[in-house]
Amino acid sequence: MKGGDVPVDVQPLVDNMPPGLHDVFAVLKTAFGPQHWWPADSAFEVMIGAILTQNTSWSNVERAVTGLRAHGCLDPTRILSLEHDALAEMIRPAGYFNVKARRLVSFCQWYLEQGGYSELSTWLDERLREALLGVHGVGPETADDILLYAFERPVFVVDAYTRRFFSRLGLVTGNIPYEPLRRFAETSLAFVPADERVGLYNEFHALIVAQGKSICRPKPRCGACGLSQRCPVGRSEPAR
DNA sequence: ACCCAGGGTCATA
DNA sequence: TATGACCATGGG
Numbered sequence: 069m070k071g072g073d074v075p076v077d078v079q080p081l082v083d084n085m086p087p088g089l090h091d092v093f094a095v096l097k098t099a100f101g102p103q104h105w106w107p108a109d110s111a112f113e114v115m116i117g118a119i120l121t122q123n124t125s126w127s128n129v130e131r132a133v134t135g136l137r138a139h140g141c142l143d144p145t146r147i148l149s150l151e152h153d154a155l156a157e158m159i160r161p162a163g164y165f166n167v168k169a170r171r172l173v174s175f176c177q178w179y180l181e182q183g184g185y186s187e188l189s190t191w192l193d194e195r196l197r198e199a200l201l202g203v204h205g206v207g208p209e210t211a212d213d214i215l216l217y218a219f220e221r222p223v224f225v226v227d228a229y230t231r232r233f234f235s236r237l238g239l240v241t242g243n244i245p246y247e248p249l250r251r252f253a254e255t256s257l258a259f260v261p262a263d264e265r266v267g268l269y270n271e272f273h274a275l276i277v278a279q280g281k282s283i284c285r286p287k288p289r290c291g292a293c294g295l296s297q298r299c300p301v302g303r304s305e306p307a308r
Numbered sequence: 309a310c311c312c313a314g315g316g317t318c319a320t321a
Numbered sequence: 322t323a324t325g326a327c328c329a330t331g332g333g
Contacts, residue, residue: 122315128330129314163330167316207316227314277314286312 086238087298089256093268095294096275103274106217108133111185113142118213119171119205120162131161144176144184171205178203185218193221208246216273222265224253225273229280236284236301 087095107126108114113133120129135158136142147155156169178199182188188196196219200211208226215221226249235242240252260268283293288301296302 118314121313123313124315124329125313125331127313127332131331161330163313164315164328165330167328171316205316209315213314225314229314273314280314 084298084300084303087295089239089253090260091298092237092295093272093275096279097271099294100275100278103271103278105270105274106213108217110142111218112144114218115175115179115214116142116172118210118217119175120159120168121213122164122168122210124163128161128163132159135159135161144179147172147176148180167205174204175206189219193223196221197223208250212250216266216269220266222262222269224250224257224269226250226253227273227277229276229284230273232286233276233280233284236288236299237295238300 106114106117107130108117116136117129117133120132133142136147139146139158141147141150141155141158150158152166152169152173155172156165159165159168159172162168179188182199191199193215197211197215200206200214201208206214212223212225215223216225226246230253231240231242231244231249234240234249234252235244240249244252257265257268279293283289288305290296290299290302290305293299293302296305
């Protein structure tokens with residue numbers, strides 16, 4: 069913009085501006101209430117669950133976690149003591165069991181090498197994130213699940229639900245990569261006090277999952293969505 | 309008989 | 322850097 073060319077009226081004169089992220093959060097919170105995430109009994113269980121849930125429904129992950137618990141294997145040392153086939157068999161219901169067995173092993177090796185939770189919890193956010201991404205089988209979403217839900221770091225977790233939901237709302241394009249989408253969410257919520265971000269991100273991601281499962285599905289149920297009037301998809305839906 | 313699910317890695321162009 | 326193939330079970 070050239071010098072002197074000052075925007076006079078920044079507010080577009082339209083009534084269908086996409087809602088701000090904090091408004092989205094408020095609507096979801098009203099619709100679904102508190103979510104109690106992450107569904108796990110310990111930080112280590114969160115980390116294992118984050119790997120097992122890759123491209124997999126949570127109900128299948130629960131069976132795998134139950135299998136590990138039944139064998140006393142919700143523990144990095146115990147997992148590393150198992151033969152590949154034994155571990156794969158325990159987590160079979162989670163799908164991709166050969167792949168995920170190797171990923172659990174590589175994660176547990178790294179976890180113990182670094183000194184476990186007490187040591188890792190002293191690391192700065194960025195260092196911990198980069199280290200997690202260096203573990204074979206841990207990509208951006210799995211790393212951020214672990215950062216937010218196991219280490220309580222202020223990271224906005226992005227997943228397929230988030231991308232679908234935000235793009236339908238017209239907030240971002242449908243093919244936006246992980247990192248840009250995460251930055252979008254975090255900068256949009258930058259006004260939130262630092263000491264409230266972990267709690268907000270925690271609840272926000274859980275609510276997006278609830279929304280993605282029940283309302284903003286592959287075939288959207290706009291009739292049941294509190295945001296439909298502020299969403300391009302909802303507005304184009306035939307009234308009913 | 310499909311489609312989908314709380315991704316990530318690897319080979320190829 | 323950008324697609325495509327691959328991994329696999331269980332529910333709707």
